[in-house]
Amino acid sequence: MSGGYAPSPPSSLPSQSSPSGNEGAMRVLTRPVTFVTGNAKKLEEVRAILGNSIPFQSLRLDLPELQGEPEEISKGKARLAATEVNGPVLVEDTCLCFNALNGLPGPYMYVLGTSTVTSLKWFLEKIGHEGLNNLLMAYEDKSAYAACVFSLALGPNTDPLTFVGKTMGKIVPARGPKDFGWDPIFQPNGYELTYAEMPKEEKNKISHRSKALALVKSHFAATGYHFQINGSS
Numbered sequence: 001m002s003g004g005y006a007p008s009p010p011s012s013l014p015s016q017s018s019p020s021g022n023e024g025a026m027r028v029l030t031r032p033v034t035f036v037t038g039n040a041k042k043l044e045e046v047r048a049i050l051g052n053s054i055p056f057q058s059l060r061l062d063l064p065e066l067q068g069e070p071e072e073i074s075k076g077k078a079r080l081a082a083t084e085v086n087g088p089v090l091v092e093d094t095c096l097c098f099n100a101l102n103g104l105p106g107p108y109m110y111v112l113g114t115s116t117v118t119s120l121k122w123f124l125e126k127i128g129h130e131g132l133n134n135l136l137m138a139y140e141d142k143s144a145y146a147a148c149v150f151s152l153a154l155g156p157n158t159d160p161l162t163f164v165g166k167t168m169g170k171i172v173p174a175r176g177p178k179d180f181g182w183d184p185i186f187q188p189n190g191y192e193l194t195y196a197e198m199p200k201e202e203k204n205k206i207s208h209r210s211k212a213l214a215l216v217k218s219h220f221a222a223t224g225y226h227f228q229i230n231g232s233s
């Protein structure tokens with residue numbers, strides 16, 4: 001595990017308390033939220049976007065992903081992560097959706113509304129940026145969107161909450177550094193640069209990830225979770 005917080009006490013389940021008796025129930029978390037991912041670049045972005053807004057640490061773990069609707073994949077990952085960590089966790093699942101493609105077969109593609117959603121980790125490894133472009137060769141419509149579903153589970157056996165962020169754009173031949181997934185082939189609407197060509201701070205202002213995380217931050221602000229970590233109040 002990495003992150004700025006000391007090792008956790010054994011109990012991590014959220015508890016309910018109402019210290020003054022008239023403020024309603026307040027959730028006390030005895031551990032920071034653990035962001036679980038196998039992807040170092042995602043972690044970099046999440047760290048940069050969250051800053052110090054939520055006490056969090058990270059755990060590098062490649063969780064198995066059940067296929068299904070994006071929210072179900074993300075929730076499934078959160079349930080596995082919460083059991084693994086035995087505490088509050090945040091996970092996310094990202095997908096890239098091609099509006100022109102509908103219902104390509106295979107276990108790693110499924111249809112969401114009118115778009116085809118792919119498990120791009122697998123797809124990227126198999127066919128690369130050029131292959132992804134080629135999928136759209138026969139279509140004039142190159143429009144696409146990047147979507148991100150974060151799931152927050154406060155502990156094992158709790159129902160995860162989901163937060164969705166979406167950024168519209170188009171698929172273009174690869175431009176820019178190739179160090180993060182499909183960033184070189186996604187050009188967000190209103191920009192002449194691909195995600196990969198943009199300065200990181202710029203991507204983090206407009207990305208699917210930052211939009212979903214803005215909702216996560218609002219949730220934390222609105223629910224008033226109280227972190228009581230290692231005796232701190």
Ligand SMILES: O=P(O)(O)OP(=O)(O)OP(=O)(O)OC[C@H]1O[C@@H](n2cnc3c(O)ncnc32)[C@H](O)[C@@H]1O
Pocket residue numbers: 036037038039042061062063092093094095119120121122124180181182183195209
């Ligand atoms: O452990 P997890 O968090 O699941 O990490 P992952 O790399 O498996 O991530 P996903 O299943 O969500 O990602 C599907 C693919 O999309 C890529 N990806 C995710 N977010 C991206 C982003 O913001 N820009 C470019 N590629 C991204 C990622 O590298 C994978 O190849």
Ligand SMILES: [Mg+2]
Pocket residue numbers: 065121
């Ligand atoms: Mg994954």
